[in-house]
Amino acid sequence: MTQFIETEIDARGVATLWLAREDKHNALSADMMTQLEEAARRLAQDSDVRVVVLAARGKTFCAGGDLAWMRDQMAMDADTRRSESARIATALMALYELPQPLIGRLHGNAFGGGVGLASVCDVALGAAGIKMGLTETKLGLIPANIGPYVIARMGGTRAREVFMNARLFDAGEAVRLNLLTRAVAAVDLDDAVEEAITPYLSCAPGAVSEAKALLRMLEGRITQEHVDLAIDALAQRWETSEARDGIAAFFDKRPAPWAG
Template sequence: MYKTIALTQDARGVVTLSLARPEKHNALSRQMLLELTDAAQALAVDPTVRVIVLRGQGATFCAGGDLAWMQAQMQADSETRAAEARILAMTLYHLNTLPKPLIGALQGNAFGGGVGLASVCDVAIGLDHLKMGLTETRLGLIPATIGPYVLARMGEAKARRVFMSGRIFSAVEAVQLGLLARAVPAESFDAEIESEVTPYLACAPSAVAAAKKLTRDLGPKIDETVIDHTISALVACWEGNEAQEGITAFFEKRAPAWKR
């Protein structure tokens, strides 16, 4: 059914939702985002699903935006750029509002949109050697559509430590920032994920869904107005000279003009 993601479900109702482009380090392509949205909508209404584990196949959880997608945006008009940004925004929205527990299993690095995916999980566990980073500003862009979820997870004070600098940080710092609940060695990774899954199987599913909705109702509002604002901010960056220079430099494998 899907080409860029994979779904499996065990007898307990635990679904593993895997990013399945390991050869591309699970970079977020347009197709992957549409498939993730479709899967999230289907899982949301499936009464047999109790818990969802989000992970990536291969060595990397998610390397961020797909390179081919970035190249296409360089030639696109404002309307197209906004429409493409909305695809990512709505993927995150549907994952964030799933009425089922969403457990992130980060077996490798997460950059850009990968940090956004980690931020919409109810809890994320990472391997102790992984690296994370909001690297958009290195390209003359901003972490816009993922921003509301990153801020909701970290809080403004912690987010300001990494949101603008583009620096890569360790799994240990990711725990301190609130992006990861724990950073664990590979040999205990599966057991740690299972420890997050198991308690939900003793809970009433509708009560879990209602409790999760309440946390979102009481937490930072991420509604249509917020989403529209992030899309406009991203498109404005795409319209500027820095994005053109940053992305061109990236593909030409040279330093951008501003690098010192």
């Protein structure tokens, strides 16, 4: 199997999870999401890992869900499609549940599932030139599987500005919307990531892990019930004519029926 997720661990115990499907702008395929979940669960069990960085190879952080994979889902029965589309939800849950701090290194663009990846990070740092957006509704779909994490990150009031309209926004607005912690010049991104890593390395690893667990509980932890609710919402949306028409229009390179 082709490796779409690469893991590097340095001598300090800093692990980097690399999205490595750069020829497809790191669009999330089924295999890629399975590998991401497996890699996150391995790191969660590694007591020598103190900080995890989520980064991407190539020009784009993540273009969202792979549309060829989405098109394949149209031919599946409803139960299989629900199980298949849930892959991103389980991958995000594995990242969300990491006991170590998770730092996002975003460059290029982040759409759909890429916004979900940013949302599970404890600290998300972005290059100033990036574009972000929850683009699902343009395709007749909804940002459901990523929804619990996006809304937890942004808060309901800010999410209302971008959750339903597929509008693209820049790094500065992403900071205002609370999707990014900071935006820096692209040439300064690695330095900003290192600056975010360094304080954790002076702290007791067990205390950091327990502090993160306590924070999750106090802020209102995302539960499996929330995740299942989101998975069911997307499964129902897949059954609509809008979903079929939106995916077909994309591959036919024509406007969707509702496009103004």
